[in-house]
Amino acid sequence: xxxxxxxxxxxxxxxxxxxxxxxxxxxxxxxxxxxxxxxxxxxxxxxxxxxxxxxxxxxxxxxxxxxxxxxxxxxxxxxxxxxxxxxxxxxxxxxxxxxxxxxxxxxxxxxxxxxxxxxxxxxxxxxxxxxxxxxxxxxxxxxxxxxxxxxxxxxxxxxxxxxxxxxxxxxxxxxxxxxxxxxxxxxxxxxxxxxxxxxxxxxxxxxxxxxxxxxxxxxxxxxxxxxxxxxxxxxxxxxxxxxxxxxxxxxxxxxxxxxxxxxxxxxxxxxxxxxxxxxxxxxxxxxxxxxxxxxxxxxxxxx
Amino acid sequence: xxxxxxxxxxxxxxxxxxxxxxxxxxxxxxxxxxxxxxxxxxxxxxxxxxxxxxxxxxxxxxxxxxxxxxxxxxxxxxxxxxxxxxxxxxxxxxxxxxxxxxxxxxxxxxxxxxxxxxxxxxxxxxxxxxxxx
Numbered sequence: 001x002x003x004x005x006x007x008x009x010x011x012x013x014x015x016x017x018x019x020x021x022x023x024x025x026x027x028x029x030x031x032x033x034x035x036x037x038x039x040x041x042x043x044x045x046x047x048x049x050x051x052x053x054x055x056x057x058x059x060x061x062x063x064x065x066x067x068x069x070x071x072x073x074x075x076x077x078x079x080x081x082x083x084x085x086x087x088x089x090x091x092x093x094x095x096x097x098x099x100x101x102x103x104x105x106x107x108x109x110x111x112x113x114x115x116x117x118x119x120x121x122x123x124x125x126x127x128x129x130x131x132x133x134x135x136x137x138x139x140x141x142x143x144x145x146x147x148x149x150x151x152x153x154x155x156x157x158x159x160x161x162x163x164x165x166x167x168x169x170x171x172x173x174x175x176x177x178x179x180x181x182x183x184x185x186x187x188x189x190x191x192x193x194x195x196x197x198x199x200x201x202x203x204x205x206x207x208x209x210x211x212x213x214x215x216x217x218x219x220x221x222x223x224x225x226x227x228x229x230x231x232x233x234x235x236x237x238x239x240x241x242x243x244x245x246x247x248x249x250x251x252x253x254x255x256x257x258x259x260x261x262x263x264x265x266x267x268x269x270x271x272x273x274x275x276x277x278x279x280x281x282x283x284x285x286x287x288x289x290x291x292x293x294x295x296x297x298x299x300x301x302x303x
Numbered sequence: 304x305x306x307x308x309x310x311x312x313x314x315x316x317x318x319x320x321x322x323x324x325x326x327x328x329x330x331x332x333x334x335x336x337x338x339x340x341x342x343x344x345x346x347x348x349x350x351x352x353x354x355x356x357x358x359x360x361x362x363x364x365x366x367x368x369x370x371x372x373x374x375x376x377x378x379x380x381x382x383x384x385x386x387x388x389x390x391x392x393x394x395x396x397x398x399x400x401x402x403x404x405x406x407x408x409x410x411x412x413x414x415x416x417x418x419x420x421x422x423x424x425x426x427x428x429x430x431x432x433x434x435x436x
Contacts, residue, residue: 022405023405040318040408041318042318
């Protein structure tokens, strides 16, 4: 029975994949886009995308694919794939390989996909995957969804780093070239083993040194009860003379359904006082709507 | 050792082979459970031939190697019951802790290799034999 499809949204592109194919490699900040997915045993789907300043000729690209042919493989044009995808089907003793490409002319984007079928080729699934590859629509905020995290981040924030320790995924975004303002989203597995006390104690311990705690309180986002704290640290002599501090807001909540702790950080240079979160910032958990979003936070009073 | 056997032992282990192999715990080891869920495991080790009295009175040599396991490590060791494959161990661990297969696979594969190196577990099957002490 085929597993249900899941969606990955990464660096401006989105596509569907079977739930048992998991992301094993992905492009970081400043790299051309790539997502590599594998099942338990084999690499299954590899998607590359890059913006070009010219219109690529798919015929030449497919000819290049054909040159990779070995003695024991036989390539035929890929038939019935959703337009405007074009590609090759390569039959080898180890299985079938699909190499396909398409362009998005308006955005001058070239997308290439490789699908590996080690045993039976599932044509319908293959077509569904190719048809689902689209560019994210432009807008003030963009959805990032992969590795279990789903977050809507304002478009002016760019990915700065990704950390994928076992059971602990962390994405960091910055607006512009400076390190501030900064948003970090973290999702941590197996809290029953490492969360020995209340969430508030853990959150306070997560703060870097030389941060002065201003306020810590219980808060409710969606159907989750969590903790939030505001602290500040020095941003240098000049900034201090201008009355500006590195203000930092930390939020954490435990999603019982996913058995994960979510941790959201927002840091910016600002005058001492409350922090205003970026509009449209949202972190989704339980996959039933946002657990936290900056708009609802202002409406719902904290406890 | 026959060349074919040697070749088999040193051939690279593929993901398929490893996942389909079965981890067995060392029957000679003694496990002392701790209240926090962790465990202290003592594995008998051969006594060095050159250490005998009175030398052994001056340089006492332990007859056991002791390995301390955290609660999560103990859970994984308990899952190695000689019936489950590595894939089965990962599946069970992932299901119990709401992890994806890949998340559990990375940590458990690494941990099983450490257990093999310390002689707690031997992984058998799929054409590859990983022998513990």
